[in-house]
Amino acid sequence: MTPQKPAGSAAPRRGGRPTREQASRLDEAVREAALELFLEHGYEGTSMNAIAAAAGTTKPSLYARFPAKEDVFRSVLGWAVQRADWPVPEPEDPDLDDLHGALVAIAQAALTRALDPRMIKLEQIAIAHASRYPELARRTYGTGFWPRRKLVADLLRRHAATGAIQADDPEILAEHFLGMATGAPSRLASFGILRTADDQERHTAMAVEIFLRSLRPDAPSDAP
Structure with a gap:
């Protein structure tokens, strides 16, 4: 039975460079996976192998996008804190007349x-x-x-x-x-x-x- 890929993983291409859309999906999948791993295991306890596996990609593909774990860490934290839907969705603005x-x-x-x-x-x-x-x-x-x-x-x-x-x-x-x-x-x-x-x-x-x-x-x- 062929294992299913994670929902956020990017579809593979037959050779060549990934399209911009595929690269964007891969970055998103890596950040989502790495965020969960960093939260669960901390920075030191998270490996690039684990991030690649959780993101549904290969280690070479991961290193092509992020040369070191430090780069993943920087990208993930910057991305996470700017999200309006994480860790909980932001509410609508209150009634400013009150x-x-x-x-x-x-x-x-x-x-x-x-x-x-x-x-x-x-x-x-x-x-x-x-x-x-x-x-x-x-x-x-x-x-x-x-x-x-x-x-x-x-x-x-x-x-x-x-x-x-x-x-x-x-x-x-x-x-x-x-x-x-x-x-x-x-x-x-x-x-x-x-x-x-x-x-x-x-x-x-x-x-x-x-x-x-x-x-x-x-x-x-x-x-x-």
Whole structure:
């Protein structure tokens, strides 16, 4: 009985260079397979042989696309953290007319992504190899951060325009909000420290409340 190839593997050609579509499918299959292997066995415990086998390709074909395991690792982490469907699908943007509700929804979406066991494991791998691949560690640590910062900044501009809040520098304020609401839980999770759902909900609610207080037009300012 002929074994079936994995769904993501590229169909072979009879000699010659693969087409662009076949090369793209092979890259996708390699990343999918390598991601699962890295998460399960770590970087050191994953071999190029295992990646090739899991991707349904040959070792020569794999090396033709990725000369070393380091290249696979770089490609996989960069690809994984930019996906909107991994480890969980990103939700639709919240109702931006509801400032409080939108902030809560954005924080919860960020936490759902950051505290997913697969994302925690990915961040742990990135941290473990931070000295070797510093750019990957920075990119992984900020997973979902920069697009969400823009969303929060746009939200603040929207409500500042009505006079409901004071937000002189929305980009910096957005960064502070995300750091307060999701930075600490994510960092704790990378060390295996997870809050209960109820405890995390209280922390999120408090972060939103403190942040909103600072945006009130009549809030005290330290500016001269």
